[in-house]
Amino acid sequence: MEGNIESRPRRQILIATDGSETANEAADFGIEMVGCSGAKIYALYVIDTTPYRSVSLDKIWSKETLDEFERAGHEATSYIERVGKAAGVEVESRVLRGHPAEKIVSFAEDNDIDMIIVGSLGKGGYERVVLGSVSEKIVRHAKVPVLVVRERHKSEKKLIQA
Template identity: 35%
Template structure:
């Protein structure tokens, strides 16, 4: 159903959640995620940023998409473009023959949120393909509590063929750490709170 998923991003707080929605679709359909950031020079003055700063932010934003997609084994391509965000995204969608656009939209007030919401609204109105909008949360963390971490780690262990029970869960600065018991001993599971990538050490 989907082969090419276009995911515009500006790297805003909470955008990891939107990226994961695009990645989830890509995993379901074996699709490629196309992460794109559009540098709008007209907005730089409004936000108090120069174009070089915005371009670097764009590179960082699509790099985050690339890292998350690769962590989930999803094919990914990224671009940083210049122009009017909505128009450029729509043109790029046509260029790559995108099957769907997965875009974040603002949840609260603020200049950046209003701009993002305006872009998402224009995409919905004018895109020739389906547009999925995802409300941006207030954080990039996608694994927010120990129960969620335990569930994800348990699923990862099962997928890797381990018959194991999680015995402890703790949150360190940048990672969840879980202990799991098997008949043969103890396993250590590291879980990235943003990408949800797990590493199992026996």
């Protein structure tokens, strides 16, 4: 029986982030849950280019604007790297461009991801009502299990910090 456990391939977990507090909570929870399993974690941030699908980004955004989006992506994924390092977990970061849910699902398929972890709410407030949230789209389209970490209630956060 032990031989089977050792021969099983190492799990790969994808933690999708937009840099929001909820995404960071999802990362904390995910790393805590899978940290002892020896799984490899991919931290993924997607620069949302959905409104500009038919036009080249270079024509809409300046190099400085694109660099700022890249910086925000690296800042968001570096949080996961820091938490992972503290927990002794290997984390590899990626920043992609495109439709967030589509890119997350296709990254998971292309990289043999075993589970996706995502926060329930991101930075977009009203977008959830109009388009359906990124996390909901991931749950609908992913071919692997998806762990959606709900935002902790504000009063609960205050109790924990006290």
